[in-house]
Amino acid sequence: xxxxxxxxxxxxxxxxxxxxxxxxxxxxxxxxxxxxxxxxxxxxxxxxxxxxxxxxxxxxxxxxxxxxxxxxxxxxxxxxxxxxxxxxxxxxxxxxxxxxxxxxxxxxxxxxxxxxxxxxxxxxxxxxxxxxxxxxxxxxxxxxxxxxxxxxxxxxxxxxxxxxxxxxxxxxxxxxxxxxxxxxxxxxxxxxxxxxxxxxxxxxxxxxxxxxxxxxxxxxxxxxxxxxxxxx
Ligand SMILES: [Zn+2]
Ligand SMILES: [Zn+2]
Numbered sequence: 001x002x003x004x005x006x007x008x009x010x011x012x013x014x015x016x017x018x019x020x021x022x023x024x025x026x027x028x029x030x031x032x033x034x035x036x037x038x039x040x041x042x043x044x045x046x047x048x049x050x051x052x053x054x055x056x057x058x059x060x061x062x063x064x065x066x067x068x069x070x071x072x073x074x075x076x077x078x079x080x081x082x083x084x085x086x087x088x089x090x091x092x093x094x095x096x097x098x099x100x101x102x103x104x105x106x107x108x109x110x111x112x113x114x115x116x117x118x119x120x121x122x123x124x125x126x127x128x129x130x131x132x133x134x135x136x137x138x139x140x141x142x143x144x145x146x147x148x149x150x151x152x153x154x155x156x157x158x159x160x161x162x163x164x165x166x167x168x169x170x171x172x173x174x175x176x177x178x179x180x181x182x183x184x185x186x187x188x189x190x191x192x193x194x195x196x197x198x199x200x201x202x203x204x205x206x207x208x209x210x211x212x213x214x215x216x217x218x219x220x221x222x223x224x225x226x227x228x229x230x231x232x
Contacts, residue, residue, distance in 0.1 A: 010225045011217050012218075031223075034196075038193065038196055042089060043069035044070050044088060074160040076116075082106070099152070114169070114171070115166075119173050140206075164189050165185065205217065
């Protein structure tokens with residue numbers, strides 16, 4: 001377990017007040033959206049039509065009577081079908097418009113007849129979360145909003161299996177033990193989720209580790225600005 005300490009660069013000596021206000025406003029919305037998904041306050045609707053087509057639901061508002069919402073917040077909900085497309089509705093409106101995603105959080109039965117496993121999802125998350133610096137230090141708010149489709153699926157898995165990446169050996173890939181990279185990825189994000197579920201402010205600030213830096217740290221930003229402690 002890595003121990004964390006507050007980053008000594010904060011509070012910044014020079015603070016941009018306009019930037020600080022914009023950061024605060026943006027992070028507040030992203031936090032609410034993230035909390036909605038984290039706590040299962042969301043509904044899903046089948047997005048009809050082929051993936052390459054537009055759907056009859058596209059362009060319709062969340063409250064349109066043509067959209068049938070389901071309170072499916074766990075992956076093992078029988079109404080959810082692998083590889084189908086879904087639209088997400090949360091009480092907090094996403095300023096970027098509705099989130100639509102393809103359900104890949106676990107493999108189908110033909111791939112893993114012995115139990116839930118998440119080979120493709122693990123590979124996808126590995127690429128998304130490890131290669132983008134915003135996610136490296138635990139930018140849960142980025143995951144919650146910028147890649148809401150992945151975060152919903154991480155939570156569907158977490159709420160069903162207690163981990164974002166369930167693994168059952170001897171799936172179609174023939175893997176007998178969970179690859180160490182996936183185990184590390186799952187451990188890291190399971191812990192970030194566990195902390196955020198216990199305390200909504202125990203989340204790394206989304207600006208703490210980006211080049212722009214957080215301009216409200218020490219001046220009202222309620223989130224964490226931590227770095228790993230140096231080994232003694
Ligand atoms: Zn597999
Ligand atoms: Zn901050």
